[in-house]
Amino acid sequence: MLLDALPIAAAILELEAGGMRITAHNQRFAEAVAVSSASTMNGLTKMCLSGDGIIATFLDDWFADDGLRADLDFRDGAGVAARFYRLKLAPLPTHGECRRALLSVVDRTAEVQAERTLRAEMLRDSLTGLPNRLAFTEMVEAAGRKTDPSFNGHAVLVVDMLRFSRINESMGSLAGDELLITFARRLISALRAGDALARTGGNEFGIVVALRRGGVADALKAASRIQEVMQAPFRLSELEIKVECAIGVALMQPDQDAEELFRNAQFAVKQAKASGRPEVYEPKEASLARRRFSIETELRRALDRDLLDLFYQPLVDLKTGEVTGFEALARWHHEDRGEISPTEFIPVAEESGLILTLGRWAMDRAATTLAGWDAREGETLPLYVGVNLSAIQVARDDIAAMVAGALRSSGLSGERLTLELTESAIVQDPRRATRVFDALKALDTTVAMDDFGTGYSSLAYLQRLPIDVLKIDRSFVTGMMIDPDSVAIVRAVLSLADALGMATTAEGIESRELATTLAALGCSSGQGYFFARPLAAEDAIDYWRSRQRPSLKPILTRVRG
Template sequence: ELQTLPVNAMTTIIEQMGRGEIWQGELTILAIDGEWRPFSAMVVPDLRSNGEVNQISAVLRDIRERKDFEKRLEWEATHDPLTELPNRLMLMQRLSSALERSARTGSWVAVAFLDLDNFRIINESLGHRVGDSLLRQTAEKLDSLVWSRDMAARFGADEFAILMENLETPEEAEALTERIRKSLSGRVGMSEVELLMTFSAGVAASDGVRCDAASLVRDANAALHEAKEKGRDRTAVFNGQMRARAVDRLSIETGLRRALRRDELRLYYQPQVDLQTGKINGAEALIRWQHPDHGVLGPGDFIPIAEKSGLIIPIGSWVMLEACRQLARWSVELPNGRDFTMGVNLSGRQLIQPKLIEEISTIIETTGIDPAKIEVEITESILLDDVDRSIHLLERMKAMGLKLALDDFGTGYSSLTYLRSFPIDVVKIDRSFVEGIGTDPDSAAIVRSIVDLSRTLGLRTIAEGVETDEELTVLRNLGCDVAQGYLISKPLAAIDAARLISYNPTW
């Protein structure tokens, strides 16, 4: 007897033959060797004059190859090709179904995100081949750790997700996630090197009634962000405060996009004093946001979000252009303006922008300023992310005539090791060492060491955060070149800074 799938296929075909109708479609037939094989078939009845079926003609075409191709396409649409885990699309489909079941049964559903800490550094330093191998190993281990009822997926570049179903309590999700996170962390042996891996995790749970799939994923992602903000290598569980912070971040990001269009950004200038002459000889350009509802906001209120969103690129370009324009005006308008220097900060995201050098070159040409009067300030930690790339980039800036300043010096872990490697001109001593320098012998000793080392290497020193006459006196006696801080002046709008400089005060 011929066996088919669907099981009633032959019944349908016989009925249509009896009516003198042609049957056309697909069916799966059990072959003699016991294998089910798919066919595309056309069955045509040959009727006698009285309408009875005389014989049946059938044409069958083996479509195994096509079916295999369709299955492969379906798999590729729902799986990550590198790790072979389900992808974002499949996770969202499964999550929607799980939430519907959860609403009926009263159980809990949870989503956990796991992010490989510092994966970007691994990728950039050891190469994408090592990074891909690490992701595959992580995926394989993660898939073995989740329960059979649950699902592991690759959600993004170095971001994995776990869908957990039929939970009795939301706390169960946190315990499961932490167990998996700790199991994934540890030493991983690669062909080239052994790596110590850690993971950050964020968890969000729902009873299926008050949350849809997109919201639950958003909440889990907010919890992951919280875990990273608190130092990584930990698990964070979503709560209402995180949602409020996420809404605030979105509001700030949206506002920043508007601020760029509506010219709401401002530059303030904090004067710097030459400690040999006691006169103002430069300033650092510092960004502010003239918010339409909240007044003037400092960089701490929005720059971290600009960094994460990528808005720091257009913002940084605006800062560089505006600072150079102001320097061009002051070089003409201020007494001894041609000797005036301007410090401009560059962010880590700007440093990896391919067109950075070309953009700065265009700004210098457009504004007509002397590039030697621009001090590009870069924090030590950013340079240490990729030393070779940093040296190459700094050398290109030096070739343009720019002065280079190492900002927040002394706060990184390899300051002395790399100080000679970077082609810098200025060392900015972090305010944490300047504070209390008049009363704390340790701070004074550190600053003296930095000043002496810088002088030996032919570098100028600028002390940040100077707030008392005593600190200024000690810095001058130690041989520091320049001082900057609230003792001299707070950051000022351009018109107020110009007025102060024109008074020609002495410290």
Template sequence: MQSKRAIGAAGSAADNIGGIEPAAEAAAEAILQGVIDTLPVGVLIFQAGRDGIPVCLSSNATFESWARYPHNQVIGLGLPRIRLLNENPRIGVAVESLLQDPRGAKREIDWTVSESPRQRHLSAHISALPLTGDAPARVVIAVRDRTPEIQAERNLRQTMLNDALTGLPNRVLFIEQLEDALEGRLKSHLAVAVINVDRFKRVNENLGHIVGDELLAAMARRLLPCIRANDCLARLSGDEFAVLVKNIDAPEDTIRVVERIQSTLKSPFVITGGECFVSASVGIATTFSSRRYSEDLIRDADFALHTAKSRGRGGIAIYQSSAHSVARDMFRIEADLRKAIDRKELELAFQPYVNLAEGRLGGFEALARWNHPERGMISPSDFIPIAEDSGLIVPLGRWAIETACMQLADWRKRCPSAMDLNVGVNVSGLQLAQDDIVGAVEAALVASGLPGGALKVELTESAIVENPELARQIFTKLKQFDISIAMDDFGTGYSSLSYLQQLPIDVLKIDQSFIAGMMKSDDSHKIVTTIIALARNLGMTTVAEGVEEYSQAERLRALGCDSAQGFYFARPMAAKEAEAFINKGVCGPSGESGVEQSIDAQSIERAS
């Protein structure tokens, strides 16, 4: 006997196919129904009932299973009574519309059905069957279960937006939440606090990356209770976390959250291998001071973090736009400095130093100057630190050595009185560590034709102490060229006096801070006296820096200081003015004549 499902599937097809026996027709319909039942989608066919409500003519086993109907129980039911389909009224509207006009467009409808303990996500493709003769219009619904697909998408999103190690939101999700918070807020303000674990690199180096990961996971668990219910804690990268603090009335509201975080970090973490103590530095940016875009807030918080870390471990800093303006200006200066050497914007100024006992010019210290095409003269105190930080100090140092040697060689050709002069060039600790100083000096001497004794290499005390063994090796090689080695700013660093014995140093330059106070402070006077005596006992000479008064020059001469430089003698001057200075000759504070009387005041003014 023909089944109801087969009747619905075949409809009046037998009336339009002549010569087919009923048994064969039933067999064909059974095969067709069997095929439909194996499809992984639910299939239903509807026809308009007497009251115009779509009535199910056929359904397959897949849909019956999803909707929990016994075999054949969907047949004859009106669409509004069929489970799953009646969850979305748009399906009934679409079917009725196509039954009235089979030439209408196909429809795609997605909907969700709540089923304990989960939701089922379905998608219906609704289209009219081709009309055959006088047969009534019919509509087929193909229902696809998108639940596995949706769940896979959610799992993928979960993987993409959450940190695998800590389970916290990652940078992408944090930015999404930050942007949502920025769009949703009205008059309230919010803040971003970026948290960086201090010296985390040492944990990885000493305990290994696995233990480092264990520590980060433990930190995430400990930080979560510190934030408020509506706030968001995320791991941005590596050892850097971030907190989104919403609905604040003042920047200080964020500090209270940060202080809770820092307080909870004071207790040791128990990890593989024992206990581990950590601290964290925090940078804060708020909508009170930053532009109201997510990327601006995170960038400004990062900038504040760098400020906090520069103050030491466990620091907190709130973003200040004025400080950032200075930093951006320094960044632009760095970009310009990279081009300055090639564009020949850099030049050397020369400050003389005077032999105090004989009252004669002994030589010059070469000092870099930058004549920026738009900013004018930029102070070395502004661009030298930038050159140090960016690594540009290496090519800048090479240029200074070469230029100073070439200039002294030119003076020696033009001025007979310049034959006994030498020139000092400052070398940074970074250049000492990264550059081939010996090769650079040798090349400069060869190019200029100067003997090694005409050049003096000056390094600060701190630069020498950073790597005394490297300094010893380089100084020993430089001494082979008969080059003088001077320790600059002596007395302001943290070196051991043993370095003076270990290193082939020729000159100690007494820092100007001691010279400035020696006439007023007994302590400064004693320090200067001690340095001069120390240098004499070790076979070194001394140069006093920053001499500005006749009384200072006279006292230094009486104490046995060999040479001095400073504004009292002359300010740093351009090469042409230095040449004029050489030709004039200089005498020091010896006897009745003194530098003050022997140097033309107008030439000093021009030199300044």
């Protein structure tokens, strides 16, 4: 019989008006039915032998659907004793009114059990035994489907263990693993019934929190419980280590994607690291973050296509009223977004590393523009250009080589350039700042400390570093007319600069009174809207000409930019 040649259990079924019957089968089919019969009377035996069972219904529907090949998965029994079969139907030639099909039975028990074991391993973190990142996504999805009236929704908490990399590096990976296991156990102790914990990253854990009537307040209480259980130091070998964590919270919304919810909580973690307390995800903050990423992409394209401009704000001698130089300032007019403020795109450039490209572009453009003014006037003008340097540039770029290249390509001498570093950039790495300053001085350039008074620098830096100019931050200058303390600070800075042989520049001069007061106090030069806004290159040189007229009045005569 041909059925006996098949390597699987098989039988021939006939379906007619009287019902279904098995007209032939092989030995493997008989054994499969016998095994099932021994385990349960309601399982595979009934399916195959009962004329009105599931097989008959399935076969009838199958014939009605033009007899295409079909499969039916079936479980026989429950629990660990359950067996799994796949029933397959294939059409056979009909005999008159009798419709026939070949039924094959594949025992998939071993396959299903192996799949379940493999899936369990795939969803488990091998170190802590907790569910892993993939399992956490399924946990979040399952929570979103729950409709328990005793809960007021769910929240996802992401807990990031701080300083873990330093501990791992200093004490070794085995100690790091021990810390992770202990950390996970403490997290478990902070959970309530209905909460679920998973390890979602190297030193990151995710928690699905069932909210009571308190909503977001419940989520923040859960974060507080976690922080409380982490108060006690962790003992590793003979050391006791205090481990802190940053916690981000995201509330689950109806029909929200699990991955999106998890990303929201991770975004809140970044804010928590900055604030030092648990943070709840705010869509507005995320929207701003997405805008920053968008600006990063657009800025990269703008730099590649040379779509940025360099404007120049006049620096005026407060005694004579003459323009002695210009500060170069990057400006970006986006074809769709319009004007994008430097306060928005400069931080993005620093965060993304684009500040290196932007800084080199600004240095070359400023030097080229100043050389172009000389060529246009037919003489070397008594002007210099100030170019700002970022702390990121100082840390990552070869500043001296960049400046030397700009001087060489433009033909300018070093004293025509002033390099401005913020006080905070100097404080971050004084040794590197010293090396950079010395290298710049070797090129005969002028070095200025920008935003002086805002970076908490040591006075020793001023004495040790070759700084030529102190630029007084606008926050002190603009408050001089209403705040006696600001006047006292500016007076002290001017006295300090004079004692150290440094020139001074005041930023943010926006009124005649400020200009007069600063001149009286002995400030060397100033810049601000009282004199002119940042100007395009052509307008800047025209402004310089207008201030060089013999009939020039004192600085109290305001010239609008």
